[in-house]
Amino acid sequence: MSEMNFKPSPLMLLGIGGAGGAIASGVARAYSGAMRMLVLDTDARSTAGANGQALVLLGANRLSGHGAGGNVSDARAAVRNELGVLDERMTGVRTAVIVAGLGGGTGGGVAVETIQHLRRNGVATLLFATMPFSFEGEACRKRALSVRSILEAEADISVFVELDKLVATTGTDNMTEALRLGTDTLAAGITLLWRLLEKPGYIRLDPERLRKLMLDGGPARFATATATGENRAEQIVSSLKASPLLNSAGATHTRAMIVGVLAGNDLRLAEVGLVANELQFNFAANAELALGTVNDEDTFSGRLTVVVLLFGASNRATAKPGLGSGRFHGGISNGPQGRGRFHNAEKTIWNGMDLDVPTYLRQNITLDR
Amino acid sequence: MSSSPIAALEIGTTRTVLAVGELQENGRMRIIGTAAIPTSGVRKSQIVDVSQASVAIESALKAIEQNARVNVNVAMLVVNGPHIQSSVSVGLCQLESNTVTENDVNEVRAKAQSLAEEEHSTDKREVLQIFDLDYSVNDRPGILNPVGMSGQSLQHYVLAVHASKDAVYDASAAAGVAKLDITEPVFAGYAASLAVLSPQEMKDGVLLLDMGGGSTSYTVFYDNHIVHTGVIGVGGDHVTNDVAIAFNCNTNQAERLKREHGSATVDESDADKRAELPNQMPGADPRTISVRALDTVINARMGELFKIVLQSLDAGGYSHRLGAGAVLTGGGASLKNVAQLAARELGMQTRIGLPVNVDGLENEEHPASLAAIAGALVYSGESERAEMHGGIGGFLRRIFK
Numbered sequence: 001m002s003e004m005n006f007k008p009s010p011l012m013l014l015g016i017g018g019a020g021g022a023i024a025s026g027v028a029r030a031y032s033g034a035m036r037m038l039v040l041d042t043d044a045r046s047t048a049g050a051n052g053q054a055l056v057l058l059g060a061n062r063l064s065g066h067g068a069g070g071n072v073s074d075a076r077a078a079v080r081n082e083l084g085v086l087d088e089r090m091t092g093v094r095t096a097v098i099v100a101g102l103g104g105g106t107g108g109g110v111a112v113e114t115i116q117h118l119r120r121n122g123v124a125t126l127l128f129a130t131m132p133f134s135f136e137g138e139a140c141r142k143r144a145l146s147v148r149s150i151l152e153a154e155a156d157i158s159v160f161v162e163l164d165k166l167v168a169t170t171g172t173d174n175m176t177e178a179l180r181l182g183t184d185t186l187a188a189g190i191t192l193l194w195r196l197l198e199k200p201g202y203i204r205l206d207p208e209r210l211r212k213l214m215l216d217g218g219p220a221r222f223a224t225a226t227a228t229g230e231n232r233a234e235q236i237v238s239s240l241k242a243s244p245l246l247n248s249a250g251a252t253h254t255r256a257m258i259v260g261v262l263a264g265n266d267l268r269l270a271e272v273g274l275v276a277n278e279l280q281f282n283f284a285a286n287a288e289l290a291l292g293t294v295n296d297e298d299t300f301s302g303r304l305t306v307v308v309l310l311f312g313a314s315n316r317a318t319a320k321p322g323l324g325s326g327r328f329h330g331g332i333s334n335g336p337q338g339r340g341r342f343h344n345a346e347k348t349i350w351n352g353m354d355l356d357v358p359t360y361l362r363q364n365i366t367l368d369r
Numbered sequence: 370m371s372s373s374p375i376a377a378l379e380i381g382t383t384r385t386v387l388a389v390g391e392l393q394e395n396g397r398m399r400i401i402g403t404a405a406i407p408t409s410g411v412r413k414s415q416i417v418d419v420s421q422a423s424v425a426i427e428s429a430l431k432a433i434e435q436n437a438r439v440n441v442n443v444a445m446l447v448v449n450g451p452h453i454q455s456s457v458s459v460g461l462c463q464l465e466s467n468t469v470t471e472n473d474v475n476e477v478r479a480k481a482q483s484l485a486e487e488e489h490s491t492d493k494r495e496v497l498q499i500f501d502l503d504y505s506v507n508d509r510p511g512i513l514n515p516v517g518m519s520g521q522s523l524q525h526y527v528l529a530v531h532a533s534k535d536a537v538y539d540a541s542a543a544a545g546v547a548k549l550d551i552t553e554p555v556f557a558g559y560a561a562s563l564a565v566l567s568p569q570e571m572k573d574g575v576l577l578l579d580m581g582g583g584s585t586s587y588t589v590f591y592d593n594h595i596v597h598t599g600v601i602g603v604g605g606d607h608v609t610n611d612v613a614i615a616f617n618c619n620t621n622q623a624e625r626l627k628r629e630h631g632s633a634t635v636d637e638s639d640a641d642k643r644a645e646l647p648n649q650m651p652g653a654d655p656r657t658i659s660v661r662a663l664d665t666v667i668n669a670r671m672g673e674l675f676k677i678v679l680q681s682l683d684a685g686g687y688s689h690r691l692g693a694g695a696v697l698t699g700g701g702a703s704l705k706n707v708a709q710l711a712a713r714e715l716g717m718q719t720r721i722g723l724p725v726n727v728d729g730l731e732n733e734e735h736p737a738s739l740a741a742i743a744g745a746l747v748y749s750g751e752s753e754r755a756e757m758h759g760g761i762g763g764f765l766r767r768i769f770k
Binding site for chain 2: 069070071072073074076077137138139140141142143145146149150153339340341342345346348350355356358359360361363365367368369
């Protein structure tokens, strides 16, 4: 008789700071099943602890459990040497999904230090970071921008969610409602991603596939849509094509796309095909497509929900140490013959493009020589 | 009476430039000699062969010795390349009284600068310059001078420009092989701005694009402060490479085609115009290429570069703060019609940046290409003046024979 050994999930959710903790807690509440999750905070009054989530209080020696006071640098300095406490709790974790709100001190500061620590330990990192609402003021936005570029460079994959855009689709103009919707909408999206990875259906997309796609690094865009009724697949495609979250300025190239289709037992093959084909045509014609489905009648009966994660290519020209190798092999297939004098040089990658390849070739411009 | 000479070195992808200047009594820097020597051993603004790179430095030192009659042993280093990044750090002070004092400002500035050093000085990175940004009092941002204002907390933002330690070390090592000591590195984008920008432009908001052979740096000024900067690993070498691939010629021929016949804009009236490929093999049938095709190749590359810059500005929210438009410097600024294309792609007035804040370059053929090295001397001169007046410039040493 063979024994089945219980193997803990290689996937873990980390909520960082007040906003990140709230979103992660929302995911844990909505996800019907065991999930590995921690909340990291510098504020002992974190609501995550009160809600029964696993809370790790960091930086208490310097900050006395009062939070970072809106200062990213203080938060970083306070927790820098304390992150070893995560190691035991994260045994076996290969991919960490990190959620943080930028604009204060802890979310950005602790996220930077945590991501650096995880990378040193070989854990791939997928960061969801919220950029503050415009009504939160210029100072808040500045704090967010001050740490954004560091996070972009450090995280394997980074999704920066503009809360203005996230809530714009709901039509609310009430401040309290907007704050709640920002948290709830992102939590719902991440919950769907979790279901896709941990509760696969006929087409499996497991955490290891996600990790492999992540190791090439870069920015990403994320959106979800849900519809019911006869034309639900068409409605979802229309909604995602118009989504401001997927159509941000400057996001020109996609090297890979994850599409998760979640539904009950009424999921039709044609619906999966329509969603996958239309999204690939619109967002990622030449990109690698990773498709997964979830069949969960209890949760999605009568509904069709789609999760999309578009991976751009890294803007960084050098590979990060620690994870994988040959990571920046480019999102397009221009061989050495197109790079001329740069054929032996480290590639200059921007939004998925190898900028060493002549622009006229990449843009398919015909020359009348 | 002028000061003793000061030198600056720029090891570019296509050429190595050494310049020597003197601080005049009127406070302006006068360039008394420049030497520009074709570079080997540098790719994409980074040294890939120290020995080869040192050859051009040695030649430049000899040329300066002959032309300006100055022996240079020490120079400041102009640093450029895609390894350069910038990040904002924030210092925070709780106020003892409810009014901001000079002491509070000094304390929060020192704290912000110390944090920037701490955050960005690692075993792989070093901080080149730290620039003061604005203050916020009780989360009211955009304050330039908070002294006397009411509040309980004071924050100060600084912008740290940091670079790969290896890249700076390799450049210093190449200089060392040529028996030239490096005193201090200075970021090329900042240096160029000191040579070409007016105080009014820095106040109104201006973008400075320093277009070198291996990379292009962008630096944004607003309200008299540098607020954003970065480097894109695309420069004039990419244009030359594109031309070489498009017309199946070597890079020397492509470089001459670009310089002598190329334009950043495409003129449809050039449809039938052809240019002879330079330096063809003896005995081969003379070969010509379409000027419109040449310009199409250059236009595609330069247009893309400006679009990338615009995306970077948009991401930081700076593209609508540039009342004074854009200023182009570096070797790429000598490309025909490049300012016209930049104005169109960036959507703002654009001019070529002549180094008007220094003297002595009036007779140079392409003075915009010397903006960074000239600005490095301005920077050095300002540090010297600060030192003479008991300021903070003590880190600069000059050892001339």
